[in-house]
Amino acid sequence: MYSDTVMDHFKNPRNVGEIENSDGEGEVGNPVCGDIMKIFLKIENNIITDARFKTFGCGAAIASSSMATELVKGKTLEEAWEVSNKAVAEALDGLPPIKMHCSVLAEEGIHHAINDYRKKHGLEPWVERNPHPRDHHEDLIADH
Amino acid sequence: MGEKRIVYMDHSATTYTKKEVLEAMIPYYSEHFGNPSSIYSIAGDSKKVIDAARVQVAKALGADTDEIYFTSGGSESDNWAIKGVAFANRKKGNHIITSAIEHHAVLHTCKYLEKEGFTVTYLPVDKYGMIDPADLEKAITEKTILVSVMFANNEIGTIEPIAELGAVAHNHKVYFHTDAVQAIGNVPVDVKEQNIDMLSLSAHKFYGPKGIGALYIRKGMKIENLIHGGGQERKRRAGTENIAGIVGLGKAIELATADIDGHNRHIQGMRDRLLQGILTKISGSHLNGHKEKRLPGNINVSFEFIEGESLLLWLDDEGICASTGSACTSGSLEPSHVLIATGLPVEISHGSLRLTLGDINTEQDVDFILEVLPKVVSRLRDMSPLYRKSG
Numbered sequence: 001m002y003s004d005t006v007m008d009h010f011k012n013p014r015n016v017g018e019i020e021n022s023d024g025e026g027e028v029g030n031p032v033c034g035d036i037m038k039i040f041l042k043i044e045n046n047i048i049t050d051a052r053f054k055t056f057g058c059g060a061a062i063a064s065s066s067m068a069t070e071l072v073k074g075k076t077l078e079e080a081w082e083v084s085n086k087a088v089a090e091a092l093d094g095l096p097p098i099k100m101h102c103s104v105l106a107e108e109g110i111h112h113a114i115n116d117y118r119k120k121h122g123l124e125p126w127v128e129r130n131p132h133p134r135d136h137h138e139d140l141i142a143d144h
Numbered sequence: 145m146g147e148k149r150i151v152y153m154d155h156s157a158t159t160y161t162k163k164e165v166l167e168a169m170i171p172y173y174s175e176h177f178g179n180p181s182s183i184y185s186i187a188g189d190s191k192k193v194i195d196a197a198r199v200q201v202a203k204a205l206g207a208d209t210d211e212i213y214f215t216s217g218g219s220e221s222d223n224w225a226i227k228g229v230a231f232a233n234r235k236k237g238n239h240i241i242t243s244a245i246e247h248h249a250v251l252h253t254c255k256y257l258e259k260e261g262f263t264v265t266y267l268p269v270d271k272y273g274m275i276d277p278a279d280l281e282k283a284i285t286e287k288t289i290l291v292s293v294m295f296a297n298n299e300i301g302t303i304e305p306i307a308e309l310g311a312v313a314h315n316h317k318v319y320f321h322t323d324a325v326q327a328i329g330n331v332p333v334d335v336k337e338q339n340i341d342m343l344s345l346s347a348h349k350f351y352g353p354k355g356i357g358a359l360y361i362r363k364g365m366k367i368e369n370l371i372h373g374g375g376q377e378r379k380r381r382a383g384t385e386n387i388a389g390i391v392g393l394g395k396a397i398e399l400a401t402a403d404i405d406g407h408n409r410h411i412q413g414m415r416d417r418l419l420q421g422i423l424t425k426i427s428g429s430h431l432n433g434h435k436e437k438r439l440p441g442n443i444n445v446s447f448e449f450i451e452g453e454s455l456l457l458w459l460d461d462e463g464i465c466a467s468t469g470s471a472c473t474s475g476s477l478e479p480s481h482v483l484i485a486t487g488l489p490v491e492i493s494h495g496s497l498r499l500t501l502g503d504i505n506t507e508q509d510v511d512f513i514l515e516v517l518p519k520v521v522s523r524l525r526d527m528s529p530l531y532r533k534s535g
Binding site: 007010011013016017027031032034035036037038053054055056057058061062 | 453470479494
């Protein structure tokens with residue numbers, strides 16, 4: 001069901017944990033939907049020097065968090081903002097269609113953490129250029 | 145050295161086929177291949193073994209031989225029972241009663257019938273997954289033609305008060321069907337004593353082959369055919385008989401019902417030790433389903449702060465085969481309808497694990513799971529943002 005890369009990032013997740021006194025934090029998802037992702041960023045001179053995560057979710061959610069934190073490390077905030085969910089999924093050698101929302105969650109988590117940093121520094125938060133439809137989350141809540 | 149240890153604890157999904165069963169089946173693929181409908185004498189043998197298997201199934205259920213019809217399995221039996229009664233009795237009424245925790249073979253059949261103009265009532269369950277016969281009593285109307293309630297639930301193992309539910313249905317002259325796919329071999333079944341008009345079963349749940357099942361239909365029932373064609377199964381179910389499968393089903397049900405108490409003592413002893421061990425060793429774990437009225441091999445527990453699919457992937461890595469009610473494995477993104485019906489919060493339903501023990505499990509398997517599971521749960525909790533918050 002999952003690619004070897006997904007399984008590798010699931011079984012040996014990179015960057016698990018929290019950053020004390022992080023410069024930016026983002027939390028996305030909802031336990032009711034079965035996935036919640038928390039991203040922590042350390043930012044120096046506009047560059048992400050460290051990225052960590054904590055995730056409650058399926059194998060794809062954990063692997064997406066791991067890959068997304070790997071991809072943004074060492075990047076400027078502008079570059080990190082451009083890391084799309086597709087880039088995360090591609091770096092994982094693909095995700096099953098029903099699990100694509102996990103990569104969306106990772107992209108959103110990074111965006112939330114970057115905007116958290118910007119707000120803390122009195123900067124205007126960046127606007128999602130292609131806001132993702134609220135995928136399944138609200139549908140699910142409506143169902144229950 | 146050697147092969148990786150595999151611990152199979154998913155017997156509610158399917159079982160292996162017992163050696164004696166397989167050996168009984170093999171000749172009917174090779175030397176005795178005749179079509180039972182043919183006239184020449186070699187075909188006569190095929191007809192005889194089908195009749196013998198019918199006797200074995202009837203005996204296991206307390207039914208008469210001519211009340212047993214072979215099908216392709218549990219799903220076909222459920223479809224036949226429900227659609228067959230619905231279409232044959234629609235002049236009398238268009239109301240069907242079932243429960244919120246049925247298998248999808250029943251639920252989706254009922255949904256289909258709703259599109260065809262039938263109304264369906266889905267009885268609620270209590271937090272243990274039990275259906276209250278008083279709720280059934282209240283739900284029956286003049287238009288009710290069928291009640292379908294499962295004998296035992298496949299996810300949480302709860303055994304329903306079938307005889308009482310059947311009695312309520314019969315008091316109102318309403319047909320009573322039960323999906324007994326999980327019950328055969330685990331719970332004593334007697335269709336006459338338990339007021340059952342139709343009963344679905346499937347061989348691969350009790351150490352028989354896949355692709356073969358049966359529907360018991362009480363004599364005198366008004367029911368339409370589902371599969372139309374030739375005159376097999378006394379003109380009730382068309383299609384050349386799956387002779388080897390039928391032979392396997394007969395042998396498997398005979399073995400499975402020969403000593404239910406002895407089988408249950410063995411399985412239940414291991415199950416209780418495993419369950420106790422899990423609840424003691426892992427904090428924030430809860431049993432789903434009924435404490436006593438449950439299938440002897442069934443464990444269904446929820447672990448707070450973690451998600452079931454990740455749990456299964458790690459267990460699989462350790463060689464443990466299990467199931468979950470989490471959304472993330474169902475392909476639908478919605479957690480188990482059974483756990484939700486018991487009132488379990490959605491976020492806890494995502495962290496459920498089902499272990500179902502069977503014949504091949506040993507005390508060593510129990511020890512192995514008790515060694516591996518706490519480590520896996522704690523590994524996942526360590527990376528869960530919810531654990532720290534609450535913990």
